[in-house]
Amino acid sequence: MTNPHRLPYLLVAPSVAFLALLFLWPLAETVLMAFITPDGRTTGEYIAKMVGDLNFGVALRNTLILVAVIVPLQVCIALGLAMMLQKVERGRMTHLYVWTIPLGISDLAAGIVWLAILTDRGYLNSVLQLFGAIDGPTTWLSIRTPVALFVCVILAEIWRATAIVLVILVAGVQLIPKEYNEAAEVFGASAWQRFVKVTLPLLKPSLQSALILRTVLAFEVFAVVYALAGRDLPVLVGEAYNWQAQYQNTHVASAYALFILLVSIGSTLIYLRALRVRKETLA
Amino acid sequence: MKNNGKFVGVMATVVSVCWLIPVLIIIVSAFSPREVVSAWPKALIPTDFSLDTMKFFFNVTGVWKATLNSLAVAAMTMVFALVLGAPAGYALARFDFAGQNLYRVMIIMTRAFPLAILALPLVTRFISLGLYDTLLGVALVHTALALPFAILVSSSLFMGIPRELEEAGWTLGCSRFTAFMKIVMPLALPGLAAAMIFSFVISWNEVFAASVLTLNNRTLTAFLFASLEESPLHFRFAGGFFLVVPSLIFIFVVRKYLFAMWGIANR
Numbered sequence: 016m017t018n019p020h021r022l023p024y025l026l027v028a029p030s031v032a033f034l035a036l037l038f039l040w041p042l043a044e045t046v047l048m049a050f051i052t053p054d055g056r057t058t059g060e061y062i063a064k065m066v067g068d069l070n071f072g073v074a075l076r077n078t079l080i081l082v083a084v085i086v087p088l089q090v091c092i093a094l095g096l097a098m099m100l101q102k103v104e105r106g107r108m109t110h111l112y113v114w115t116i117p118l119g120i121s122d123l124a125a126g127i128v129w130l131a132i133l134t135d136r137g138y139l140n141s142v143l144q145l146f147g148a149i150d151g152p153t154t155w156l157s158i159r160t161p162v163a164l165f166v167c168v169i170l171a172e173i174w175r176a177t178a179i180v181l182v183i184l185v186a187g188v189q190l191i192p193k194e195y196n197e198a199a200e201v202f203g204a205s206a207w208q209r210f211v212k213v214t215l216p217l218l219k220p221s222l223q224s225a226l227i228l229r230t231v232l233a234f235e236v237f238a239v240v241y242a243l244a245g246r247d248l249p250v251l252v253g254e255a256y257n258w259q260a261q262y263q264n265t266h267v268a269s270a271y272a273l274f275i276l277l278v279s280i281g282s283t284l285i286y287l288r289a290l291r292v293r294k295e296t297l298a
Numbered sequence: 299m300k301n302n303g304k305f306v307g308v309m310a311t312v313v314s315v316c317w318l319i320p321v322l323i324i325i326v327s328a329f330s331p332r333e334v335v336s337a338w339p340k341a342l343i344p345t346d347f348s349l350d351t352m353k354f355f356f357n358v359t360g361v362w363k364a365t366l367n368s369l370a371v372a373a374m375t376m377v378f379a380l381v382l383g384a385p386a387g388y389a390l391a392r393f394d395f396a397g398q399n400l401y402r403v404m405i406i407m408t409r410a411f412p413l414a415i416l417a418l419p420l421v422t423r424f425i426s427l428g429l430y431d432t433l434l435g436v437a438l439v440h441t442a443l444a445l446p447f448a449i450l451v452s453s454s455l456f457m458g459i460p461r462e463l464e465e466a467g468w469t470l471g472c473s474r475f476t477a478f479m480k481i482v483m484p485l486a487l488p489g490l491a492a493a494m495i496f497s498f499v500i501s502w503n504e505v506f507a508a509s510v511l512t513l514n515n516r517t518l519t520a521f522l523f524a525s526l527e528e529s530p531l532h533f534r535f536a537g538g539f540f541l542v543v544p545s546l547i548f549i550f551v552v553r554k555y556l557f558a559m560w561g562i563a564n565r
Contacts, residue, residue: 124537140339
């Protein structure tokens, strides 16, 4: 019999060792990169260069808009779909399969898929032409039509990444004993009351995981935007990539990375506080 | 109540159809001849099918090799993430131990960090270790990205499984390990499957680290991303379609596995 006090540490140890080697070490290196010049001087010039860059403000604004619109929409849609799935009598597995297809689709591929729909001579415009809504090929994926461009990216992201939230919530819903809902029903709770008072509170751990995952990922939105909008819609990670790949300046790229990290951690802490899971309520 | 169920069924079907339309469109685009890809306006019911676009795509040197590379890396990532992540998730859910919060913060931080930069300082180290331009090297970085997912998902999963079930097993003579395998595992399997899906997908989707860490052993996403800007529309559509195919199969296989989870939930 293993000493019970040692057991949690044994279970956690392999992942700690792995993350120390492949996360903490490169992370430290990156932070140093953002503040220390090649000849060993500490400097704020890389940060200044990042903030002073014309694209910084635009990229920050664009990223924040995308996160603020996409994440709440996705959680609502996924919750709705998870509840629907419970009520569906036939073809439940088929629906779940179809809804989770985007889960396996790379963000690059999803961008290309929606490019086929939204490009000038794409299917959306063909349909619009058919109904007489437009006259000839119309460009949506350009900065000259910013609202349309945002809507296109948001559509593609919702289609692509809602499935991640859905699977976590469905897995969570599975673990809620049916008896709780039945008991509430016996006592006369309406469907909405059962959802708000029974299902939602019991889903809290799953909701928390889903929100953290999705928000952090949403801050990293990049390949979909790149495939759809090219350089017309700068986002934070795209800028970090440009500074690295194009201008070959790892220092400014690291400054961007550091900035994105801080924003992501900030949002994660907010979720952890807002949706605190108390152990004693978890049976 | 019965009508309600029917209504939900119709709604679900509508959502499913909307969800499938983009997939159908990329399939049609990939199997249309070049002229149709740039035609205006497009026929909404396609009649002109051809393999030319796909042939063109496959004849581009490196596509097949990149595909096999992507599959190998994703499979390794999936296994590494589960083996390292599930025990840690269990420990987080069931024990109060010193350093628990620190550990949690570290996990979340890992996930909160953009992988692009994570891969850059590794290049020098990987070259000296002989891991540069190897599939194992890419899989290790992908595991670092997938592991926090595996830990967070499995931890919330184990938290949702009542402790009492396991304790009942102990009182009936199960060891901690048998109780875990016989009581917790069957309940946790569906969620663990979900965690594995994430790991696979993270690796399969990943572009930047794969591009930075490889030169000749490109994964498919890295290969396509590198050629995105100078490639014509029909090549992009063929590539997009080909990226989608394995995921359709993969989710289909897991679908059967996920079916077991409905059985458990309905008892």
